[in-house]
Amino acid sequence: MTLEAFADTIIPGAKRSPDDRAIAGVCDDPGAVEAGAIELLETPATGVTEGLAPLSAALNGHATAYAAEHGLQLDADVPPFVALDYDHRAALVQNLTAPGHPEKDGWVLLALFCNMAYDTAPHLHTGEAIENGHPGLLALGFAKPDPDGLWRFAEYGYHQELAKRHPNTDPASGSLE
Template sequence: MPRGTPDAGSTETRTLEAFADTVLPGVKRTPEDTAVAGRSHDAGAVEAGALELLRTPATGLASGLAEFTELLNGHAARYADQHGTALDGGLPPFVQLSFEDRTALVRALTSPGHPEKEFWVMLALFCNMAYDSAAHTSTPAAIAAGHPGLRAMGFAAPDPDGLLRFKDYSYGRPLARLHPDTTSSGSPA
Protein backbone atom coordinates (compact mmCIF):
# COMPACT_ATOMS: atom_id res chain seq x y z
CA MET A 1 0.00 0.00 0.00
CA PRO A 2 1.46 3.37 -0.98
CA ARG A 3 2.42 5.67 1.87
CA GLY A 4 -0.50 7.85 2.90
CA THR A 5 -3.12 5.50 1.41
CA PRO A 6 -5.87 4.72 3.92
CA ASP A 7 -6.32 1.07 4.83
CA ALA A 8 -9.30 -1.04 3.76
CA GLY A 9 -11.20 -0.37 6.97
CA SER A 10 -10.72 3.39 7.04
CA THR A 11 -13.61 5.84 6.88
CA GLU A 12 -12.26 7.19 3.60
CA THR A 13 -11.95 3.81 1.93
CA ARG A 14 -15.36 2.54 3.06
CA THR A 15 -17.10 5.78 2.12
CA LEU A 16 -15.51 6.05 -1.32
CA GLU A 17 -16.17 2.37 -2.00
CA ALA A 18 -19.83 2.86 -1.06
CA PHE A 19 -20.01 5.89 -3.37
CA ALA A 20 -18.39 3.98 -6.26
CA ASP A 21 -20.73 1.02 -5.66
CA THR A 22 -23.72 3.37 -5.74
CA VAL A 23 -22.59 4.77 -9.09
CA LEU A 24 -21.86 1.36 -10.64
CA PRO A 25 -23.07 -1.47 -8.37
CA GLY A 26 -21.22 -4.73 -7.96
CA VAL A 27 -21.40 -8.04 -6.17
CA LYS A 28 -20.47 -8.20 -2.48
CA ARG A 29 -16.88 -9.29 -1.96
CA THR A 30 -17.75 -11.09 1.29
CA PRO A 31 -21.02 -11.53 3.20
CA GLU A 32 -19.76 -8.94 5.74
CA ASP A 33 -19.05 -6.31 3.06
CA THR A 34 -20.67 -3.07 4.22
CA ALA A 35 -19.47 -0.76 1.45
CA VAL A 36 -20.61 -2.84 -1.52
CA ALA A 37 -24.37 -3.35 -1.33
CA GLY A 38 -24.44 -6.39 -3.62
CA ARG A 39 -27.00 -5.06 -6.09
CA SER A 40 -25.39 -6.83 -9.04
CA HIS A 41 -24.35 -10.37 -9.84
CA ASP A 42 -21.20 -9.04 -11.53
CA ALA A 43 -18.26 -6.91 -10.48
CA GLY A 44 -18.81 -3.16 -10.38
CA ALA A 45 -16.75 0.00 -9.96
CA VAL A 46 -15.08 -1.09 -6.72
CA GLU A 47 -13.70 -4.34 -8.12
CA ALA A 48 -12.76 -2.53 -11.34
CA GLY A 49 -10.38 -0.30 -9.38
CA ALA A 50 -12.35 2.90 -8.73
CA LEU A 51 -10.41 3.70 -5.56
CA GLU A 52 -7.08 3.03 -7.24
CA LEU A 53 -8.04 5.45 -10.01
CA LEU A 54 -9.37 8.08 -7.57
CA ARG A 55 -6.11 7.89 -5.63
CA THR A 56 -3.97 8.32 -8.74
CA PRO A 57 -2.38 11.79 -8.55
CA ALA A 58 -3.00 12.36 -12.27
CA THR A 59 -6.75 12.63 -11.63
CA GLY A 60 -6.27 15.76 -9.56
CA LEU A 61 -8.60 14.32 -6.93
CA ALA A 62 -6.22 12.37 -4.71
CA SER A 63 -5.29 15.25 -2.43
CA GLY A 64 -8.94 16.14 -1.82
CA LEU A 65 -10.41 12.71 -1.13
CA ALA A 66 -10.44 13.25 2.64
CA GLU A 67 -12.54 16.38 2.12
CA PHE A 68 -14.88 14.56 -0.31
CA THR A 69 -15.30 11.84 2.30
CA GLU A 70 -16.07 14.30 5.10
CA LEU A 71 -18.51 16.22 2.91
CA LEU A 72 -20.29 13.06 1.71
CA ASN A 73 -20.65 11.72 5.25
CA GLY A 74 -21.99 15.10 6.36
CA HIS A 75 -24.61 14.98 3.61
CA ALA A 76 -25.44 11.38 4.57
CA ALA A 77 -25.91 12.28 8.25
CA ARG A 78 -28.24 15.16 7.32
CA TYR A 79 -30.11 12.92 4.87
CA ALA A 80 -30.56 10.25 7.55
CA ASP A 81 -31.80 12.85 10.04
CA GLN A 82 -34.27 14.32 7.53
CA HIS A 83 -35.63 10.84 6.69
CA GLY A 84 -35.76 9.48 10.22
CA THR A 85 -33.00 6.93 9.63
CA ALA A 86 -31.08 6.04 12.77
CA LEU A 87 -27.31 5.83 12.41
CA ASP A 88 -25.39 3.79 14.98
CA GLY A 89 -21.99 5.45 14.67
CA GLY A 90 -20.15 2.20 14.01
CA LEU A 91 -19.66 2.87 10.30
CA PRO A 92 -19.40 6.07 8.26
CA PRO A 93 -22.85 7.64 7.75
CA PHE A 94 -22.91 7.12 3.96
CA VAL A 95 -22.01 3.45 4.38
CA GLN A 96 -24.84 2.98 6.88
CA LEU A 97 -27.48 4.23 4.43
CA SER A 98 -29.45 1.60 2.52
CA PHE A 99 -28.61 1.26 -1.16
CA GLU A 100 -31.85 3.05 -2.03
CA ASP A 101 -30.97 5.94 0.28
CA ARG A 102 -27.42 6.10 -1.05
CA THR A 103 -28.84 6.27 -4.57
CA ALA A 104 -31.31 9.00 -3.65
CA LEU A 105 -28.57 11.06 -2.00
CA VAL A 106 -26.17 10.70 -4.94
CA ARG A 107 -29.01 11.59 -7.31
CA ALA A 108 -29.65 14.76 -5.27
CA LEU A 109 -25.95 15.68 -5.14
CA THR A 110 -25.58 15.28 -8.93
CA SER A 111 -28.83 17.02 -9.87
CA PRO A 112 -28.94 20.29 -11.77
CA GLY A 113 -28.93 23.19 -9.37
CA HIS A 114 -27.09 21.46 -6.53
CA PRO A 115 -24.25 23.83 -5.54
CA GLU A 116 -21.71 20.97 -5.36
CA LYS A 117 -22.92 19.14 -8.46
CA GLU A 118 -19.64 19.50 -10.38
CA PHE A 119 -17.64 17.78 -7.62
CA TRP A 120 -19.97 14.80 -7.30
CA VAL A 121 -20.38 14.36 -11.05
CA MET A 122 -16.59 14.39 -11.42
CA LEU A 123 -16.21 11.76 -8.71
CA ALA A 124 -18.92 9.63 -10.36
CA LEU A 125 -17.26 9.96 -13.78
CA PHE A 126 -13.97 8.66 -12.43
CA CYS A 127 -15.78 5.69 -10.85
CA ASN A 128 -17.29 4.91 -14.25
CA MET A 129 -13.97 5.44 -15.97
CA ALA A 130 -12.32 2.80 -13.77
CA TYR A 131 -14.89 0.29 -15.02
CA ASP A 132 -15.20 1.41 -18.64
CA SER A 133 -11.55 1.92 -19.51
CA ALA A 134 -9.34 0.73 -16.63
CA ALA A 135 -7.70 4.16 -16.82
CA HIS A 136 -5.52 3.41 -13.80
CA THR A 137 -3.56 0.63 -15.53
CA SER A 138 -2.36 -0.34 -18.99
CA THR A 139 -4.97 -1.98 -21.19
CA PRO A 140 -2.94 -5.17 -21.82
CA ALA A 141 -2.29 -5.54 -18.07
CA ALA A 142 -5.97 -4.95 -17.28
CA ILE A 143 -7.04 -7.56 -19.84
CA ALA A 144 -4.49 -10.07 -18.55
CA ALA A 145 -5.80 -9.54 -15.01
CA GLY A 146 -9.39 -10.09 -16.15
CA HIS A 147 -10.56 -6.51 -15.58
CA PRO A 148 -14.33 -6.79 -15.12
CA GLY A 149 -15.33 -3.78 -17.21
CA LEU A 150 -13.16 -4.61 -20.19
CA ARG A 151 -14.24 -8.26 -19.94
CA ALA A 152 -17.93 -7.26 -19.83
CA MET A 153 -17.49 -5.11 -22.92
CA GLY A 154 -15.73 -7.92 -24.77
CA PHE A 155 -12.56 -5.90 -25.23
CA ALA A 156 -10.15 -7.81 -27.47
CA ALA A 157 -6.97 -9.24 -26.00
CA PRO A 158 -3.65 -7.98 -27.38
CA ASP A 159 -1.70 -9.99 -29.90
CA PRO A 160 1.18 -12.13 -28.59
CA ASP A 161 3.56 -9.18 -29.04
CA GLY A 162 1.41 -7.14 -26.62
CA LEU A 163 0.01 -4.77 -29.25
CA LEU A 164 -3.70 -4.25 -29.71
CA ARG A 165 -4.81 -4.87 -33.27
CA PHE A 166 -8.29 -5.27 -34.64
CA LYS A 167 -8.38 -7.79 -37.46
CA ASP A 168 -12.05 -7.29 -38.09
CA TYR A 169 -13.51 -3.92 -38.90
CA SER A 170 -16.04 -2.69 -36.38
CA TYR A 171 -18.81 -2.59 -39.01
CA GLY A 172 -17.82 -5.97 -40.46
CA ARG A 173 -16.45 -4.41 -43.63
CA PRO A 174 -13.86 -1.87 -44.70
CA LEU A 175 -15.23 1.67 -44.49
CA ALA A 176 -13.18 2.92 -47.44
CA ARG A 177 -10.73 1.59 -50.02
CA LEU A 178 -7.07 2.07 -49.16
CA HIS A 179 -5.27 4.70 -51.17
CA PRO A 180 -3.03 2.96 -53.73
CA ASP A 181 0.09 4.63 -52.29
CA THR A 182 -0.53 3.45 -48.69
CA THR A 183 2.45 1.50 -47.38
CA SER A 184 2.22 -1.90 -45.70
CA SER A 185 2.46 -0.16 -42.29
CA GLY A 186 -0.64 1.92 -43.09
CA SER A 187 1.27 5.17 -43.66
CA PRO A 188 0.53 7.40 -46.62
CA ALA A 189 3.21 7.46 -49.24
Protein backbone atom coordinates in the same frame (compact mmCIF):
# COMPACT_ATOMS: atom_id res chain seq x y z
CA MET B 1 -14.88 2.97 2.99
CA THR B 2 -17.06 5.98 2.16
CA LEU B 3 -15.51 6.40 -1.28
CA GLU B 4 -15.89 2.68 -1.94
CA ALA B 5 -19.58 2.96 -1.06
CA PHE B 6 -19.90 5.94 -3.40
CA ALA B 7 -18.18 4.04 -6.25
CA ASP B 8 -20.43 1.04 -5.58
CA THR B 9 -23.45 3.32 -5.82
CA ILE B 10 -22.33 4.50 -9.26
CA ILE B 11 -21.57 1.00 -10.62
CA PRO B 12 -22.78 -1.62 -8.14
CA GLY B 13 -20.90 -4.84 -7.60
CA ALA B 14 -20.93 -8.05 -5.65
CA LYS B 15 -19.86 -8.06 -2.01
CA ARG B 16 -16.28 -9.11 -1.44
CA SER B 17 -17.28 -10.99 1.71
CA PRO B 18 -20.48 -11.44 3.72
CA ASP B 19 -19.46 -8.70 6.17
CA ASP B 20 -18.55 -6.15 3.45
CA ARG B 21 -20.38 -2.94 4.34
CA ALA B 22 -19.01 -0.59 1.67
CA ILE B 23 -20.37 -2.67 -1.19
CA ALA B 24 -24.13 -3.01 -0.95
CA GLY B 25 -24.20 -6.22 -2.97
CA VAL B 26 -27.13 -5.34 -5.23
CA CYS B 27 -25.39 -6.95 -8.20
CA ASP B 28 -23.82 -10.37 -8.69
CA ASP B 29 -21.05 -9.08 -10.95
CA PRO B 30 -17.99 -7.00 -10.02
CA GLY B 31 -18.52 -3.25 -10.09
CA ALA B 32 -16.55 -0.02 -9.85
CA VAL B 33 -14.71 -0.93 -6.66
CA GLU B 34 -13.32 -4.18 -8.05
CA ALA B 35 -12.52 -2.35 -11.30
CA GLY B 36 -10.17 -0.07 -9.36
CA ALA B 37 -12.17 3.10 -8.74
CA ILE B 38 -10.29 3.89 -5.55
CA GLU B 39 -6.90 3.21 -7.18
CA LEU B 40 -7.85 5.55 -10.01
CA LEU B 41 -9.07 8.26 -7.64
CA GLU B 42 -5.79 8.00 -5.72
CA THR B 43 -3.73 8.40 -8.90
CA PRO B 44 -2.16 11.88 -8.79
CA ALA B 45 -2.78 12.42 -12.51
CA THR B 46 -6.53 12.69 -11.80
CA GLY B 47 -6.02 15.95 -9.96
CA VAL B 48 -8.57 14.96 -7.31
CA THR B 49 -6.43 13.10 -4.77
CA GLU B 50 -6.08 16.08 -2.42
CA GLY B 51 -9.84 16.57 -2.42
CA LEU B 52 -10.77 13.00 -1.56
CA ALA B 53 -10.73 13.42 2.23
CA PRO B 54 -12.89 16.58 2.12
CA LEU B 55 -15.29 14.94 -0.37
CA SER B 56 -15.56 11.88 1.85
CA ALA B 57 -16.26 14.05 4.90
CA ALA B 58 -18.83 16.09 2.96
CA LEU B 59 -20.54 12.93 1.71
CA ASN B 60 -20.82 11.63 5.26
CA GLY B 61 -22.23 14.99 6.34
CA HIS B 62 -24.83 14.81 3.59
CA ALA B 63 -25.65 11.23 4.60
CA THR B 64 -26.18 12.29 8.21
CA ALA B 65 -28.52 15.09 7.13
CA TYR B 66 -30.32 12.76 4.70
CA ALA B 67 -30.84 10.17 7.44
CA ALA B 68 -32.23 12.79 9.82
CA GLU B 69 -34.55 14.13 7.12
CA HIS B 70 -35.86 10.63 6.39
CA GLY B 71 -36.02 9.39 9.99
CA LEU B 72 -33.31 6.78 9.47
CA GLN B 73 -31.19 5.37 12.27
CA LEU B 74 -27.56 5.04 11.18
CA ASP B 75 -25.20 2.33 12.43
CA ALA B 76 -22.39 4.16 14.23
CA ASP B 77 -19.90 1.36 13.50
CA VAL B 78 -19.44 2.56 9.91
CA PRO B 79 -19.31 5.98 8.25
CA PRO B 80 -22.78 7.53 7.73
CA PHE B 81 -22.87 7.09 3.94
CA VAL B 82 -21.85 3.44 4.31
CA ALA B 83 -24.62 2.95 6.88
CA LEU B 84 -27.28 3.87 4.30
CA ASP B 85 -28.77 1.01 2.30
CA TYR B 86 -28.29 1.06 -1.46
CA ASP B 87 -31.61 2.73 -2.30
CA HIS B 88 -30.91 5.59 0.10
CA ARG B 89 -27.32 5.92 -1.16
CA ALA B 90 -28.62 6.14 -4.74
CA ALA B 91 -31.26 8.71 -3.78
CA LEU B 92 -28.67 10.86 -2.00
CA VAL B 93 -26.22 10.67 -4.93
CA GLN B 94 -29.05 11.57 -7.30
CA ASN B 95 -29.75 14.66 -5.18
CA LEU B 96 -26.07 15.64 -5.07
CA THR B 97 -25.66 15.32 -8.83
CA ALA B 98 -28.94 16.99 -9.76
CA PRO B 99 -28.96 20.19 -11.80
CA GLY B 100 -28.85 23.17 -9.51
CA HIS B 101 -27.16 21.45 -6.56
CA PRO B 102 -24.34 23.79 -5.48
CA GLU B 103 -21.82 20.93 -5.15
CA LYS B 104 -22.92 19.11 -8.30
CA ASP B 105 -19.64 19.55 -10.19
CA GLY B 106 -17.59 17.79 -7.51
CA TRP B 107 -19.96 14.84 -7.21
CA VAL B 108 -20.32 14.43 -10.96
CA LEU B 109 -16.52 14.47 -11.30
CA LEU B 110 -16.22 11.77 -8.65
CA ALA B 111 -18.90 9.70 -10.42
CA LEU B 112 -17.12 10.14 -13.77
CA PHE B 113 -13.89 8.74 -12.36
CA CYS B 114 -15.80 5.75 -10.95
CA ASN B 115 -17.29 5.11 -14.40
CA MET B 116 -13.91 5.63 -16.03
CA ALA B 117 -12.27 3.02 -13.77
CA TYR B 118 -14.88 0.50 -14.91
CA ASP B 119 -15.18 1.44 -18.58
CA THR B 120 -11.57 2.10 -19.55
CA ALA B 121 -9.22 1.18 -16.65
CA PRO B 122 -6.97 4.21 -17.32
CA HIS B 123 -4.94 3.48 -14.19
CA LEU B 124 -3.78 0.14 -15.65
CA HIS B 125 -1.90 -1.04 -18.70
CA THR B 126 -4.70 -2.22 -21.00
CA GLY B 127 -3.08 -5.54 -21.94
CA GLU B 128 -2.42 -6.40 -18.30
CA ALA B 129 -5.91 -5.31 -17.26
CA ILE B 130 -7.46 -7.64 -19.82
CA GLU B 131 -5.08 -10.48 -18.93
CA ASN B 132 -5.94 -10.07 -15.25
CA GLY B 133 -9.68 -10.09 -15.93
CA HIS B 134 -10.57 -6.43 -15.42
CA PRO B 135 -14.35 -6.62 -14.87
CA GLY B 136 -15.35 -3.56 -16.86
CA LEU B 137 -13.26 -4.32 -19.91
CA LEU B 138 -14.53 -7.92 -19.87
CA ALA B 139 -18.15 -6.80 -19.49
CA LEU B 140 -17.73 -4.41 -22.41
CA GLY B 141 -16.22 -7.18 -24.56
CA PHE B 142 -12.91 -5.38 -25.05
CA ALA B 143 -10.84 -7.42 -27.50
CA LYS B 144 -7.67 -9.13 -26.37
CA PRO B 145 -4.42 -8.22 -28.12
CA ASP B 146 -2.71 -10.59 -30.48
CA PRO B 147 -0.03 -12.86 -28.96
CA ASP B 148 2.62 -10.20 -29.65
CA GLY B 149 0.69 -7.69 -27.52
CA LEU B 150 -0.57 -5.58 -30.43
CA TRP B 151 -4.22 -5.08 -31.32
CA ARG B 152 -5.19 -5.97 -34.84
CA PHE B 153 -8.74 -6.47 -35.96
CA ALA B 154 -9.33 -9.08 -38.66
CA GLU B 155 -12.92 -7.98 -39.07
CA TYR B 156 -14.03 -4.42 -39.66
CA GLY B 157 -16.13 -2.99 -36.84
CA TYR B 158 -19.00 -2.22 -39.18
CA HIS B 159 -18.32 -5.32 -41.30
CA GLN B 160 -17.05 -3.11 -44.07
CA GLU B 161 -13.89 -1.13 -44.73
CA LEU B 162 -14.58 2.50 -43.81
CA ALA B 163 -11.36 3.90 -45.25
CA LYS B 164 -8.57 2.69 -47.49
CA ARG B 165 -5.36 1.65 -45.77
CA HIS B 166 -2.64 4.31 -46.03
CA PRO B 167 -0.07 3.21 -48.66
CA ASN B 168 2.81 3.59 -46.15
CA THR B 169 1.27 1.23 -43.59
CA ASP B 170 3.59 -1.59 -42.57
CA PRO B 171 1.63 -4.83 -43.18
CA ALA B 172 3.30 -6.56 -40.21
CA SER B 173 2.70 -3.98 -37.49
CA GLY B 174 -0.24 -2.06 -38.90
CA SER B 175 1.52 1.24 -38.19
CA LEU B 176 2.86 3.86 -40.58
CA GLU B 177 6.42 3.30 -41.72
